[in-house]
Amino acid sequence: MPVAEGAVSDLFGRPLFFSLYDWFLEHGSVYKLAFGPKAFVVVSDPIVARHILRENAFSFDKGVLADILEPIMGKGLIPADLDTWKQRRRVIAPGFHALYLEAMVKVFTDCSERTTMKFEKLLDGEHSRGGDVIELDLEAEFSSLALDIIGLGVFNYDFGSITKESPVIKAVYGTLFEAEHRSTFYIPYWKIPLARWVVPRQRKFHYDLKIINDCLDGLIRNAKDNRQEADVEKLLQRDYLNIKDASLLRFLVDMRAADVDDRQLRDDLMTMLIAGHETTAAVLTWSVFLLAQNPSKIRKAQAEIDSVLGKERPTYESIKKLEYIRLIIVEALRLYPQPPLLIRRALKADVLPGGYKGDKDGYAIPAGTDIFVSVYNLHRSPYFWDRPHDFIPERFLIQKKSEGIEGWAGFDPSRSPGALYPNEIISDFAFLPFGGGPRKCVGDQFALMESTVVLAILLQKFDVELKGSPESVELVTGATIHTKKGLWCKLKKRSYGH
Numbered sequence: 001m002p003v004a005e006g007a008v009s010d011l012f013g014r015p016l017f018f019s020l021y022d023w024f025l026e027h028g029s030v031y032k033l034a035f036g037p038k039a040f041v042v043v044s045d046p047i048v049a050r051h052i053l054r055e056n057a058f059s060f061d062k063g064v065l066a067d068i069l070e071p072i073m074g075k076g077l078i079p080a081d082l083d084t085w086k087q088r089r090r091v092i093a094p095g096f097h098a099l100y101l102e103a104m105v106k107v108f109t110d111c112s113e114r115t116t117m118k119f120e121k122l123l124d125g126e127h128s129r130g131g132d133v134i135e136l137d138l139e140a141e142f143s144s145l146a147l148d149i150i151g152l153g154v155f156n157y158d159f160g161s162i163t164k165e166s167p168v169i170k171a172v173y174g175t176l177f178e179a180e181h182r183s184t185f186y187i188p189y190w191k192i193p194l195a196r197w198v199v200p201r202q203r204k205f206h207y208d209l210k211i212i213n214d215c216l217d218g219l220i221r222n223a224k225d226n227r228q229e230a231d232v233e234k235l236l237q238r239d240y241l242n243i244k245d246a247s248l249l250r251f252l253v254d255m256r257a258a259d260v261d262d263r264q265l266r267d268d269l270m271t272m273l274i275a276g277h278e279t280t281a282a283v284l285t286w287s288v289f290l291l292a293q294n295p296s297k298i299r300k301a302q303a304e305i306d307s308v309l310g311k312e313r314p315t316y317e318s319i320k321k322l323e324y325i326r327l328i329i330v331e332a333l334r335l336y337p338q339p340p341l342l343i344r345r346a347l348k349a350d351v352l353p354g355g356y357k358g359d360k361d362g363y364a365i366p367a368g369t370d371i372f373v374s375v376y377n378l379h380r381s382p383y384f385w386d387r388p389h390d391f392i393p394e395r396f397l398i399q400k401k402s403e404g405i406e407g408w409a410g411f412d413p414s415r416s417p418g419a420l421y422p423n424e425i426i427s428d429f430a431f432l433p434f435g436g437g438p439r440k441c442v443g444d445q446f447a448l449m450e451s452t453v454v455l456a457i458l459l460q461k462f463d464v465e466l467k468g469s470p471e472s473v474e475l476v477t478g479a480t481i482h483t484k485k486g487l488w489c490k491l492k493k494r495s496y497g498h
């Protein structure tokens with residue numbers, strides 16, 4: 001297997017996934033990256049990714065990622081061992097059924113409107129001073145909005161973070177910050193006995209975790225105390241839209257899928273809180289970043305919004321007609337996948353299949369091999385995408401053929417009939433925004449619809465520009481790709497349309 005010989009400094013000067021991309025072009029789609037005592041196999045090929053994530057999925061676990069996340073998410077779905085995962089996935093995945101998603105669209109809309117009302121108020125203030133533009137860090141606003149939505153959607157808790165700060169919100173951000181620190185820090189010093197008492201940031205981390213856990217425990221108690229047979233009846237009769245609390249927690253409790261110990265349920269909720277918050281906020285951030293550099297695409301999006309929605313709120317049905325907005329979201333996910341790398345560890349010796357070019361026999365890997373499936377490299381591979389670094393939402397409308405690449409079936413929408421958004425099945429694992437195989441994201445449709453609704457409402461009401469140059473928006477990465485100092489934008493009420 002080719003070995004990338006990067007200096008360790010390459011790993012710190014800039015986001016890791018940039019260096020992994022350069023080495024992919026130099027060494028091919030499967031290479032070994034060795035630094036110090038650690039080594040990773042970096043995969044940038046759809047056939048090999050399909051093998052690891054789907055065909056031989058149960059021969060791999062989450063490795064380094066589980067080590068990092070376990071103290072936060074416990075036995076939640078992302079880091080869970082296989083036995084726990086099998087039990088919990090079976091009961092959680094059905095919670096994201098179509099009627100739940102339909103009920104959630106109302107939550108997405110209500111929360112987005114709370115955000116746009118805040119912007120309108122700021123603009124009114126600006127008007128009274130004779131101006132018509134406000135400057136805002138939209139990344140921070142999306143983060144608050146996504147937190148409010150995930151709180152309501154998963155456990156019917158209104159963080160209200162658009163308008164206020166609270167100890168729980170601070171604790172959520174503190175925990176995310178620590179998760180990120182751990183995912184980029186070289187030596188897991190937090191595992192050293194006493195570190196949690198001695199190192200100030202570790203003390204703070206455990207204090208934050210306790211605040212969130214107490215909050216979640218209270219919500220679980222409350223949901224169990226208020227379990228209502230009538231609601232279960234309604235659930236069974238599929239009268240979902242009339243249930244006051246449509247949250248996932250309510251579903252799990254009412255359907256008795258929550259009859260596990262409270263610790264497991266809390267781990268499940270914590271996992272979804274973390275997994276569904278910054279990821280969605282990041283997709284919205286990069287969608288706006290890309291759009292702001294392409295005013296003609298903003299106008300095209302606004303024309304679609306005007307014709308589909310006019311001045312109305314988005315609904316479950318209208319999302320189906322907002323095709324261009326949906327494509328903007330998936331194109332942003334292609335260019336800025338969250339997370340940019342999927343992490344696995346081989347549980348037993350395996351042979352990775354040959355990739356799309358060269359190395360047809362593949363590579364044997366021993367048990368314990370740590371693997372990065374670089375979604376960033378796959379999504380920007382010059383072998384599968386025309387103008388891979390350009391923002392072209394329309395590209396998903398053009399069916400690509402496999403171009404004779406052995407073992408890769410190419411793009412084919414008929415493989416996933418009725419799918420609203422392009423996915424890994426249509427692209428035969430060249431496009432993996434939510435992973436693939438059994439451990440694929442459970443919240444993918446939730447997140448996609450949420451992003452579509454938020455973006456549609458924002459562009460329905462405002463014109464958006466970047467405050468500075470695109471180059472000044474520097475990237476940093478931990479679990480997700482985000483900006484160094486925020487996505488500072490200028491917002492103006494729309495001069496036409498709404």
Ligand code: HEM
Pocket residue numbers: 077078089154271272275276277279280283337338339342343432433434435436438439440441442443444446447448
């Ligand atoms: C797993 C991405 C939103 C819950 C994953 C994975 C990816 C992903 C790539 C697979 C990880 C792996 O294979 O190692 C995203 C993105 C989102 C998003 C890009 C937003 C745009 C959400 C939301 C929720 C959620 C909203 C919950 C409400 C989960 C869970 C898993 C997961 C529970 C673990 C699934 C399992 O192992 O069975 N997500 N996610 N995600 N995601 Fe998401």
